[in-house]
Amino acid sequence: xxxxxNISTTHRKRPLCNLSAELESGKIxxxxxxxxxxxxxLLRIVMGLDDIADGHLELDGQNLADRPVRLRQMSMVxxxxxxxxxxxxxxxxxxxxxxxxxxxxxxxxxxxAALALVGLAGFEHRMPPELSGGQQxxxxxxxxxxxxxxxxxxxxxxxNLDYKLREKLRxxxxxxxxxxxxxxxxxxxxxPAEAMQLGHEMIVMHExxxxxxxxxxxxxxxxxxxxxxxxxxxxxxxxxxxxxxxxQLMLAGTxxxxxxxxxxxGDGPIQVGIRPDALSIGGDMPAKVVLAEFxxxxxxxxxxxxxxxxxxxxxxxxxxxxxxxxxxxxxxSTLLLFSAEGKxxxxxxxxx
Amino acid sequence: xxxxTLRNLGHSYLPGPKSEDDYALxxxxxxxxxxxxxALLGPSGCGKTTMLNIISGLLHPSDGQxxxxxxxxxxxxxxxxxxxxxxxxxVIYTTKSVRRNLAFPLECRxxxxxxxxxxxAEVSEMLDLDDILDMPARQLSADQKQLISLGRGLxxxxxxxxxxxxxxxVIDPQMKFALRRKLRQINRHTGTTxxxxxxxxxxxxxxxxxxxxxxxxxxxQSGRPEQLFERPENTFVGYFIGSPPINLFDVxxxxxxxxxxxxxxxxxxRGSFEEGALKIGVRPExxxxxxxxxxxxxxxxxxxxxxxxxxxxxxxxxxxxxxKVKSRLRQKIAVGRPLAVSVAEKDVxxxxxxxxx
Amino acid sequence: MGRTxxxxxxxxxxxxxxxxxxxxxxxxxxSFKDANxxxxxxxxLPWVEFExxxxxxxxxxxxxxxxxxxxxxxxxxASVTLLASIVSLGLGxxxxxxxxxxxxxxxFVKNSDITFFFISQRIMPPIVLAIPFFLMLKxxxxxxxxxxxxxxxxxxxxxxxxxxxxxxxxxIPKELDEMAMIDGCTPIGAFFRxxxxxSTAGLVVAGMFCLIFGWNDFFFAxxxxxxxxQLLPVAIVSLNSSVTPWWSLSAFALIxxxxxxxxxxxxxxxxxxxxxxxxxx
Numbered sequence: 001x002x003x004x005x006n007i008s009t010t011h012r013k014r015p016l017c018n019l020s021a022e023l024e025s026g027k028i029x030x031x032x033x034x035x036x037x038x039x040x041x042l043l044r045i046v047m048g049l050d051d052i053a054d055g056h057l058e059l060d061g062q063n064l065a066d067r068p069v070r071l072r073q074m075s076m077v078x079x080x081x082x083x084x085x086x087x088x089x090x091x092x093x094x095x096x097x098x099x100x101x102x103x104x105x106x107x108x109x110x111x112x113a114a115l116a117l118v119g120l121a122g123f124e125h126r127m128p129p130e131l132s133g134g135q136q137x138x139x140x141x142x143x144x145x146x147x148x149x150x151x152x153x154x155x156x157x158x159x160n161l162d163y164k165l166r167e168k169l170r171x172x173x174x175x176x177x178x179x180x181x182x183x184x185x186x187x188x189x190x191x192p193a194e195a196m197q198l199g200h201e202m203i204v205m206h207e208x209x210x211x212x213x214x215x216x217x218x219x220x221x222x223x224x225x226x227x228x229x230x231x232x233x234x235x236x237x238x239x240x241x242x243x244x245x246x247x248q249l250m251l252a253g254t255x256x257x258x259x260x261x262x263x264x265x266g267d268g269p270i271q272v273g274i275r276p277d278a279l280s281i282g283g284d285m286p287a288k289v290v291l292a293e294f295x296x297x298x299x300x301x302x303x304x305x306x307x308x309x310x311x312x313x314x315x316x317x318x319x320x321x322x323x324x325x326x327x328x329x330x331x332x333s334t335l336l337l338f339s340a341e342g343k344x345x346x347x348x349x350x351x352x
Numbered sequence: 353x354x355x356x357t358l359r360n361l362g363h364s365y366l367p368g369p370k371s372e373d374d375y376a377l378x379x380x381x382x383x384x385x386x387x388x389x390x391a392l393l394g395p396s397g398c399g400k401t402t403m404l405n406i407i408s409g410l411l412h413p414s415d416g417q418x419x420x421x422x423x424x425x426x427x428x429x430x431x432x433x434x435x436x437x438x439x440x441x442x443v444i445y446t447t448k449s450v451r452r453n454l455a456f457p458l459e460c461r462x463x464x465x466x467x468x469x470x471x472x473a474e475v476s477e478m479l480d481l482d483d484i485l486d487m488p489a490r491q492l493s494a495d496q497k498q499l500i501s502l503g504r505g506l507x508x509x510x511x512x513x514x515x516x517x518x519x520x521x522v523i524d525p526q527m528k529f530a531l532r533r534k535l536r537q538i539n540r541h542t543g544t545t546x547x548x549x550x551x552x553x554x555x556x557x558x559x560x561x562x563x564x565x566x567x568x569x570x571x572x573q574s575g576r577p578e579q580l581f582e583r584p585e586n587t588f589v590g591y592f593i594g595s596p597p598i599n600l601f602d603v604x605x606x607x608x609x610x611x612x613x614x615x616x617x618x619x620x621x622r623g624s625f626e627e628g629a630l631k632i633g634v635r636p637e638x639x640x641x642x643x644x645x646x647x648x649x650x651x652x653x654x655x656x657x658x659x660x661x662x663x664x665x666x667x668x669x670x671x672x673x674x675x676k677v678k679s680r681l682r683q684k685i686a687v688g689r690p691l692a693v694s695v696a697e698k699d700v701x702x703x704x705x706x707x708x709x
Numbered sequence: 710m711g712r713t714x715x716x717x718x719x720x721x722x723x724x725x726x727x728x729x730x731x732x733x734x735x736x737x738x739x740s741f742k743d744a745n746x747x748x749x750x751x752x753x754l755p756w757v758e759f760e761x762x763x764x765x766x767x768x769x770x771x772x773x774x775x776x777x778x779x780x781x782x783x784x785x786x787a788s789v790t791l792l793a794s795i796v797s798l799g800l801g802x803x804x805x806x807x808x809x810x811x812x813x814x815x816x817f818v819k820n821s822d823i824t825f826f827f828i829s830q831r832i833m834p835p836i837v838l839a840i841p842f843f844l845m846l847k848x849x850x851x852x853x854x855x856x857x858x859x860x861x862x863x864x865x866x867x868x869x870x871x872x873x874x875x876x877x878x879x880x881i882p883k884e885l886d887e888m889a890m891i892d893g894c895t896p897i898g899a900f901f902r903x904x905x906x907x908s909t910a911g912l913v914v915a916g917m918f919c920l921i922f923g924w925n926d927f928f929f930a931x932x933x934x935x936x937x938x939q940l941l942p943v944a945i946v947s948l949n950s951s952v953t954p955w956w957s958l959s960a961f962a963l964i965x966x967x968x969x970x971x972x973x974x975x976x977x978x979x980x981x982x983x984x985x986x987x988x989x990x
Contacts, residue, residue, distance in 0.1 A: 034524045035494070049887055069890040076891050082884045086906040099893030133396070143892070162395055162551040167595055174655075190524050193659045217684075220660045233660055234525050277661050277680065291536055293558035294577045296594050297637035297678065300558065302533060313661065315637075315680065317578045322540060 001025065002046070002151060002184050007055035009045060014038045016045070016208045019055070023184045025150075028177060030199030030216070031188040032231060038208040039188035043153045046186065048072055059150065070099075072151070075144040079156040081136035083128035083143070090115065090124035093143045100147070114146040115139075118176065134165040145179040152180045154187040158194070173198055192234045196220065204228050226271055226342040235276045235300055237336065238310035242272045249332075252307035261333055263347035270345070273336030276313035279303070283329025292320040303328065354420040354512035356384040356407065356545065361416035363402055369414065377402045378570045379415050384562075386421075387543040389536070391560035393550055393592070399569035400549050401517070407547065408435050408515055420512055433512060436505025440518045442497035444504070446490035450481060453489050454503050461508075475507045478541060479534070495527040499534070506542065513545040520555060532559055553593050557581070565589050581635070587706045590633050596664060598633045599675040600703070605630070610702065614669035615639075615695055616649035620702065631703045636678040638699035641665065641691040650690045651675070658684075667693065733963075740765045740959035747955045765956030769964070777957060779964065782944035786924060787968070789855055789940060793862030794919035798912065800863075801870025806900055808871070809878035810886065827871045830864065839932050846933060853937045861929050866919045873918060877911030878904070913976060924969055941965045 002023040009016045016038050023029055031039045044050040045057065048069040057064045064072065075096065083092050093111035094102075102110070115124055118138040128136055137157060144152055158166040177185055189195050195202050195216065202216040212219050212228045223229035229237045240251060244264050248255040251272065290302040290309070294317060301312040301320060305328075312328065320326070337346045362379030369375055377399040384390050392400040405411035406418060409430035418426045425433055445453055454475060458468045476482050479499050484492065489500060498519050505514055516535070520528045536559065539546050550556050556563045557577040564574040565588075572592075573585040584590035590598035603610045603620075610620035612632050620632070644650050651667035654674070665677045665685060677693070685691075702709045738753060746752055746759035755761040769779045804827070807813075808820050830838075842861050843852070851857030881904060889899035927942040934943065945965060948958050 034526065047887075047891065068895075069887070070893045070895060072891075074891060076888065078884050078888070080882060080884060082882065082888050084885070084889075084903055084907075086903075095889075096892035147892075163553055163555075163595075164395060164551070164592060164597075167597075192525065196659050197657045197664075217658050220658075230526065235529060236526055275661070291533055291540075293532070293536070294581075295554045295558045296581065297635065317581075 001060055003056070003058045004046075005056040005058070007045065007057060008053050009041065009050065010053045011041055011050060014041050014208050016041055019210055021203065021210065021213060023186070025182055025184055027200040028185040028187060028198055029201050029203055030195035031186060031203045031205055032190070032192060032195035033188070033205035034190060034231070037205040039205055040155050041208070042205070043076070043155050043186060043188060046151065047074055047076060047153060073147075073149050074151040074153060075147045075149040076152075077137070077140050077144045077154045077157045079159045081128075081133060081140060081160070083136055083139050085127065085129055088125050088127060089120065089131070089139050092128060092139055093146050096143060096147045110146055111142070114142040114179075117145075117179065118142045119172075134161055134169070137161060137169070141176060145176060148180060148183070150183050152177070152183050152185045154185070156188055156190065159190070170194060170197065192232050196232070202232075204231055206231065222344065222346070223273075223336065224344050226273065226338045229273045229336055229338075229344075233275065235311050235313055237273045237275055238308070239338075240272045240274060240305075240308040240310065241269065242307065243267075243269050249335075249337075252305075254306070256330070256332055261349050262335065262337065263349055264337075265347075269340050271338040271340065271342065273338060274310050274330065275334050275336070276300070276311045278331045278334045279310060279312035279328050280331065281314065281318070281326065281328060283327050285328050285330060287326055287328045289320040289322060289324045289326060291322060292318070354545065355386045355422075356513060356547075357417075357419035357422070358382040358384075359417040359419060361406065361413050361418055363406060363411065363413045363415065375415075376569050377406070377413075380571045382564065382571070382574060384545060384547070386545055387539075388561040389539050389546045389548070389559055391548045391550060391556035391563045392566060393553060393556040393563050394566035394572075395551060395592075398566040400566050402569075403566075404515055404517060404547070404549050407513070408437055409433050434508065434510045435513055435515055436502075436508065436511045437515045437517065438498065438501045438505060438519045440521050442494065442501045442522075444489045444492075444497050444500050446488070448489055449486050450489055450492070450500055451476075451485045453500050454481075454507050457504055457507055471507055471509070475503050478506075478538060479503050493527075495523045495531050498523065498531065502535075502538075506538070506544070511544055513547060516546060516548040518550055519548075520550070520552075528555075535559065553595065557593070563593075565592060567592075583701070583708065584633070585708050587631070587633065587703050590701070590703075594635060594637075596636050596676040596678065598635055598701075599639070600631045600633050601669075601673060601675070602671075603630050603632050603702075612700075613671045614649065614651075614673040614675070615693060617695065617697075617700065620697070620700060629705055631706075633701040633703055634675075634695050634699060636664070636676040638695060639675070639677045640694050641667075641677055641679055641681075641685075642694070644690050644692045649693050651693050652690050653685055653687050656685045656687055665691075667691070669693075733966075736959040736963055739955055740957075740963060742956055744956075762956070765954070765958075765960040768954070768957045769960055777948065777961070779944065779961060782939045782941045783965075785855060785938055786941040786965075789858045789862060790920060790923035792855075792859045793866055793923050794916060796859070796863045797866035797870045797919050798916055801867050801915065802874050802905075802908075802912070804867075805871050805874030806878055806904065808875050810883060824871070824875060827868045830868045835928050839929065842929065843932060853934045855938055858930065858933060858938065858940070861933060862923050862926070865926070865929070866923055869918045869922060870915045873915040874908075874911055877908060877914070881907060913979070917972065917976060920972060921969060924965075 004019050004021045007016060007019040014036055019042065031042065033039050041050065045052050048067065052065060084095060087095065090108065090111050093114050094107040097107035097110055112124060115121055118141055120135060120138050120142065123131065123135065128139055158169060161169065187198060199216050201214060202219055203210055204212040204219060206227050212224045219228065220232050223232060226239055243250045245267050247264050249262065249264055285305065287303040287305045290304050293300040297316065299314045299316065299318045301314060303310050303312055336344065339345050358380055360379045360381055362375050363377040364375045366374045372378055392403060394400050402411065406413045409428060412427055417424055420433065445456065451472060454472045455468050458471060476485055481499065481503065484496065489497065505511065520531060523531055532555065535546065548556065548559050560577065562575060563577055563580055565572045565580065567588055573580060573589045580589055580593045584593060584598065587600060601612050601614045603612045609618060610630065610632065611618045649669065651669045653665055654668050655666040657664045661680065663679050663681060663685065665679060666674065667677060668674055738755065739747065741755060741761040741763065742759055743762045743764060752758035769777055808824055813820055813823060846852045846857040851860065886899040886904055889903040890896065894902055925942065930940040930943050934940065945958060945961050948954060948961065
């Protein structure tokens with residue numbers, strides 16, 4: 001168990017504020033946030049590469065603050081492909097084992113097994129700079145998992161790879177990370193889909209703070225704040241301004257039909273989150289097409305509605321002209337309601 | 353603005369290329385219409401950057417001709433082509449304000465200051481930069497810097513094409529979405545031909561009117577995004593376009609018909625297939641999963657990944673073949689149970705030796 | 710355009726080459742001349758314009774009163790330069806590593822100030838340093854000794870080593886040392902096991918600079934030595950008596966250039982083999 005208790009840092013680039021979390025062994029935690037949200041910074045304090053200004057960091061009840069980096073039983077995969085350029089691939093992977101005191105032969109055998117696992121059998125005598133980016137990152141991953149570390153940290157390991165390589169490696173991750181199944185795995189990323197797909201638990205970070213932590217599906221279904229809702233969805237949730245008046249949800253002066261299963265309490269301005277798949281063609285809501293994009297199997301339509309701009313995600317291929325007027329309908333059952341300050345106030349009637 | 357024609361255009365970095373293998377870019381004929389958006393898509397080392405460098409004039413091709421509006425520019429320098437280029441990493445003058453950054457190319461051309469001011473105002477309005485015009489460029493975020501790089505290219509009024517070399521790589525997903533939209537709007541607004549180089553299929557598909565898929569220096573297929581998605585000409589395009597990639601299934605030939613055991617499909621017309629390895633391809637999006645009904649094919653759920661709006665199911669067919677299904681079902685699908693799978697015949701593609709029949 | 714461009718390019722290179730090589734050719738031809746050939750105007754072609762003589766070369770190795778002792782200054786120069794270079798490179802590399810990886814703050818003094826302090830040693834004109842050096846060496850009775858010269862040369866070469874190596878370490882991502890520490894190395898272990906083996910290029914460049922500057926220094930060797938410990942440049946100049954033996958002097962100068970030329974050739978081979986090609990982009 002890794003515990004972060006009210007950790008703050010004063011790092012110049014991105015200070016962290018009051019982070020608290022309990023991370024259990026055997027789980028993969030994905031950290032989702034934009035560039036500069038403090039993800040790397042969080043990993044670096046766990047690693048001991050940066051100092052903590054305030055708060056406690058404990059591993060299995062023991063204070064980590066004074067333990068030097070090399071004794072923290074951790075391993076790390078960086079976003080840049082970091083390998084030892086002067087060592088061969090197999091020497092690279094054996095390096096941490098040798099430092100741990102394994103014999104030369106033993107370390108070599110384990111390194112070879114790890115290389116086979118990441119699909120680099122036959123590359124053991126090459127030098128890292130001769131390999132492609134994807135292969136270099138595989139070496140780094142092999143070196144990280146061969147240690148069977150208590151904590152495995154991965155800092156956007158796929159960010160510098162081509163799309164298809166990313167897809168392939170992401171697919172292999174569950175199998176590779178199973179090697180480190182007893183450890184705590186922290187995996188940072190900017191891609192919502194990646195965080196959802198890989199994480200047993202997801203930590204959403206923004207501007208140095210943890211905004212949400214929990215099962216990815218729960219966070220997706222029920223984001224705590226507007227910011228979380230925006231971060232976990234790609235294409236993003238559209239945020240519009242509305243109002244609750246007399247128990248009705250008003251958008252641009254028009255009341256939305258009852259029966260959404262939403263509990264509407266208290267009058268006043270609110271923010272409404274519209275998921276991209278909540279809008280569909282046909283209905284009585286007039287809309288103007290700003291732009292239609294085809295993305296793989298889906299069509300992403302940027303709409304201008306009476307109450308603001310919104311994104312509609314349609315399955316399949318649909319042709320639209322720019323500025324075309326269409327009619328859409330809104331599935332109110334997946335709407336998200338936020339207070340004016342951005343807190344989630346969505347309440348659904350059971351059996352709604 | 354210009355129509356760009358590639359006439360039997362190829363390039364080899366070796367002097368006196370003998371076989372096709374010596375070409376980094378195998379000779380190709382393409383016509384890119386004025387005012388449209390194009391994407392060059394492929395894995396690293398596929399020749400897309402070579403092609404871009406030839407168009408921008410950084411590289412002179414060893415074979416063929418490059419025409420802008422019918423004029424041969426094959427051996428002309430970059431400056432004579434009026435190309436605006438945006439690179440992977442924003443190239444801006446950090447010591448200057450946004451305004452000065454935008455004005456710089458015009459100042460270099462000795463434009464009249466009044467005309468410069470008017471033109472900068474026009475471009476900044478188009479790119480929504482009005483609020484940050486007087487900020488020092490170094491204070492901007494990555495996506496804003498990238499917009500300025502683009503603005504500096506667009507500010508000239510004689511741009512024949514805008515080349516975008518993986519400009520979205522350094523941008524966060526949420527910002528990417530907005531920037532991509534911005535690029536499309538600029539294209540609509542100015543009618544400038546835009547050519548995007550990328551390895552990201554979804555970026556290429558959503559940006560471009562037409563996508564050129566490349567691999568090993570060869571153009572695999574060029575067409576509208578929906579064509580590439582629905583009728584990939586070979587299995588590579590099927591794999592490279594779409595995520596997860598296209599599922600390929602074994603088939604056997606029975607009485608002039610094809611039979612796919614995994615999906616329990618029969619009666620696919622055999623047509624005039626010659627001898628050769630046959631496979632059928634079905635997009636993960638096109639396979640429907642339902643509760644088992646007694647008849648038809650079933651498959652076991654091996655894994656279910658929730659991506660938010662969509663779920664990706666890994667299914668194992670009765671004959672052991674593994675395939676993926678993308679579904680919008682909102683309820684959780686339990687791993688280890690069977691589901692019925694079905695496919696509409698129009699969504700089944702037949703590949704012979706990797707080529708679409 | 711291609712052809713004329715190439716011709717012009719090679720013509721320019723040819724002119725430049727002649728410009729660079731000429732002093733060496735001149736020295737080479739002079740070393741085979743005798744007094745008559747030297748004093749009677751410019752002559753270039755041996756056997757045609759003058760009769761070559763090997764007197765200049767033999768005098769360097771002749772024993773007795775008419776011989777010039779070149780072995781002792783050569784060995785002196787070699788030991789001073791090598792010792793000073795090794796010490797400077799060792800200290801400089803460690804200092805540069807510290808400066809590139811850790812932030813120091815002593816009062817208002819920060820990393821950049823420390824780097825500047827090192828480099829500032831080279832900003833002052835040598836003459837300003839000469840007097841203090843002289844007095845200090847005199848105090849510890851190290852004037853006219855190899856030991857004294859090594860101390861002075863280390864002071865001169867260290868800034869170069871620090872400067873070159875700081876720059877070089879900045880090009881090695883700090884994630885590499887962090888990785889080594891994560892993998893179980895101490896900070897010192899990370900330096901020796903991972904950073905140093907990847908610094909060959911920087912070490913070679915810094916070493917070359919040290920050797921060149923050390924070997925070629927005349928000023929301090931001239932001021933801080935008298936008779937006991939003569940270095941090569943001083944020995945060459947001291948040949949310049951009432952009647953300058955230009956032939957011996959030329960031969961002497963050519964010999965003194967040889968070690969550096971050999972090192973340059975070896976390093977150049979080494980570089981073109983790609984051994985120094987940066988592992989980091």
